[in-house]
Each structure stands twice: as C-alpha cells, then as structure tokens.
Amino acid sequence: MLKTANRVLLGLLGLGLFALGGGALLGGLDLQRRWGFDVPGWWPFRGPDDVVLGVEGRTRWREQGLWWPAVIAALVVLLALLLWWLVAQLRKDRLGQILVDSKDGATTQLNGHALENVMEEEVQTLDGVSRAHVRLTGRRTVPVARVRLWLEPDGEPEQILGRLSRETLTRARDSAGLDRLPSKVRLRQVRHGAHRVD
Numbered sequence: 001m002l003k004t005a006n007r008v009l010l011g012l013l014g015l016g017l018f019a020l021g022g023g024a025l026l027g028g029l030d031l032q033r034r035w036g037f038d039v040p041g042w043w044p045f046r047g048p049d050d051v052v053l054g055v056e057g058r059t060r061w062r063e064q065g066l067w068w069p070a071v072i073a074a075l076v077v078l079l080a081l082l083l084w085w086l087v088a089q090l091r092k093d094r095l096g097q098i099l100v101d102s103k104d105g106a107t108t109q110l111n112g113h114a115l116e117n118v119m120e121e122e123v124q125t126l127d128g129v130s131r132a133h134v135r136l137t138g139r140r141t142v143p144v145a146r147v148r149l150w151l152e153p154d155g156e157p158e159q160i161l162g163r164l165s166r167e168t169l170t171r172a173r174d175s176a177g178l179d180r181l182p183s184k185v186r187l188r189q190v191r192h193g194a195h196r197v198d
Contacts, residue, residue, distance in 0.1 A: 095136040098143050100177040110176055112136045112143070122168045123147065128155025130190045138182075145169060145183040150190050157187055 026032060027045025039046065061067035095112040116134045123132035131150040138144035147164065151157065164185065173181035 095138065095140060095143055097140055098136070098176055098178075099140045115172060115176060119145070119147075119168055119172050122171070123149065123164060126160055126163055126168075128152050128160050130155075143176075143178070143181065145172070145181055147183060147185045148188070149185065150188050152190060155189070160187075161185065 023043065023045050026039070027043075027050050028048055030048050032039050033047070044050065098110040098112050098115065100108045100110050116136055119134040120132050123129060123134065128151055129149055130152050133148040135146045136143045137146055149160065149164075151160065165183075169181055169183055
C-alpha cells in the first residue's frame with residue numbers, strides 16, 4: 001500500500017513539474033506564436049517576456065523585513081524534508097528486525113543485519129562463489145532473502161544453488177524459527193582478464 005501511494009504521489013508530482021516546465025518552455029520559446037495555436041486565458045507564460053515571479057510579486061512584501069528570509073528558510077526546510085523522504089524510500093526495503101515466534105506465546109526480535117552477515121559469510125565459503133551479498137526484505141514476520149552471487153568461471157550454478165537452498169537458507173530459516181524463507185537469487189559470473197602465456 002505504501003509503495004502504491006509513493007508511486008502515485010511521485011507520478012503526480014512529476015506530472016505537475018513536467019506541465020510547469022513545459023509551460024515555461026512554451027512561453028520562453030514563444031512556440032504558441034510560431035506554431036499558431038492559442039493558450040487558455042489563465043495560462044501564466046504567454047511569451048518570452050513573461051516571468052515566473054513578476055515585479056508586483058517580488059515587491060509586494062518588500063516592507064516586511066522578514067519576508068524573504070522566511071521564504072528562503074521555508075524552502076530550505078522543504079528541501080531537507082524531501083531529501084529525508086528520498087533517503088527513507090531507498091532504505092525502507094531493508095529489514096532491521098525479524099519477529100520470531102518463540103513458541104511460548106511471546107515474540108522475539110532478531111537483528112536482520114546480523115542474519116544477513118552470517119548468511120553472506122556462509123555463502124562465500126561455497127565452492128565456486130567469489131563474492132556474495134544478502135539482503136533481507138519483506139515483512140518482519142515473513143522476510144524474503146535477496147541473494148546476489150558472483151561466481152568463479154569454474155563455478156557450477158546448479159550445484160551452488162542446490163547447496164544454497166539445502167544448507168544456507170535452510171539453516172537461516174531454522175535458526176530464526178521461521179516457517180518459510182522465500183528467496184530470490186541473482187547470479188553473475190566474475191570475469192577475469194586474459195593471462196599472457198609465453
């Protein structure tokens with residue numbers, strides 16, 4: 001639900017900015033006169049001489065000494081909030097805690113980052129794996145393991161995936177007391193440069 005709301009809000013914001021920028025571009029390049037079409041009466045940009053903020057708008061609050069500093073401070077706060085929101089969107093997928101049912105009616109929290117680190121270390125010990133990255137996403141009660149593996153040129157994907165499923169993911173699921181641990185695995189092969197042989 002949150003992802004859908006974020007996408008709708010971002011789409012509306014992008015559409016509004018696109019319309020505002022397109023309107024300024026139409027007026028700035030005088031395209032309505034060149035291409036022979038009319039713009040509505042409420043359209044703010046009618047030609048190259050129109051500006052976003054006219055003389056009246058700039059000078060209306062000149063007598064108020066705190067007006068422009070207050071406007072600039074509000075814009076800085078708005079920018080800081082938007083940057084915070086952007087960072088929150090990028091980090092929200094990662095699980096910090098996993099809720100574990102301890103079978104006695106209480107729930108325990110397991111550190112998701114610690115489980116990711118243990119899984120990464122275990123996966124990197126598999127034959128044919130050069131490097132691994134594990135991230136837990138999803139809900140705290142039903143996490144999803146997103147695993148990226150960089151395979152050595154002689155690594156066998158079928159064998160590595162089998163051991164990953166049977167050993168690493170099964171141990172992680174059992175140690176966390178989860179009923180299931182869905183996973184998505186991406187494989188990449190490490191490319192080594194050509195070696196010169198004399």
